[in-house]
Amino acid sequence: MVIEWLTFAVDPQNRETFIRLDNDIWTAALSQYPGFISKEVWISPDLHDQVVFMVRWQTREQWKSIPQAELDAVERRFDEAVEFDYRMIDAREYQVRRYPSPR
Template sequence: MLGGFSEARVLAWADPQVGEGVAVVEHLRLRVPQHSREDWMVAERGSWEPWLDKQPGFLGRELFWDPATEEGTLLIRWSSREAWKSISMADVEQVQERFETLAREQTGQVQGNPFPLVFEGELLPQ
């Protein structure tokens, strides 16, 4: 059992310093069907990954995939809640649109988001 997932698989490891200096962890879950796992990763690498790397306070992220629920989980570490929440919604929406465009190109889906958000929240280290 890894992070509450049975047979969860780590798909990417952005920063080996897990937990180092983290003030808050953004926690997201997306619907990612088995047959589209690599499509999801291509869309992430072409949108969120390069954008996050440039954000002040971004410390790293991990992406997991759970075959039982066919969900991707993203744990994004921030140096402070203020750094995370200071990012404008317009910037987030622009990157999300890039992500969805790449995801549609990869999956062949004509419209909408091939990997819809199932859950969003935050985790605080103890």
């Protein structure tokens, strides 16, 4: 499994709208692709101006096989829907490793 980790800066008064629009547009689009497992939204009680998205993919190959033109189209739809400023402040990729627990 691969994790796509994205952190965004958004004004606290727009945070819930940002999360809702992301779900309606980005999550709805990504969930149609093979390899998409799930997406979580993380918000901190201390960092009111940040939103973290953690997307789980079965494989990196499935995630990266989404055509760039399709991602660009989703990004345009999202940007047209969002009527306030936001910016990505971090993007990371993690591999999930699991080992059997010793008994």
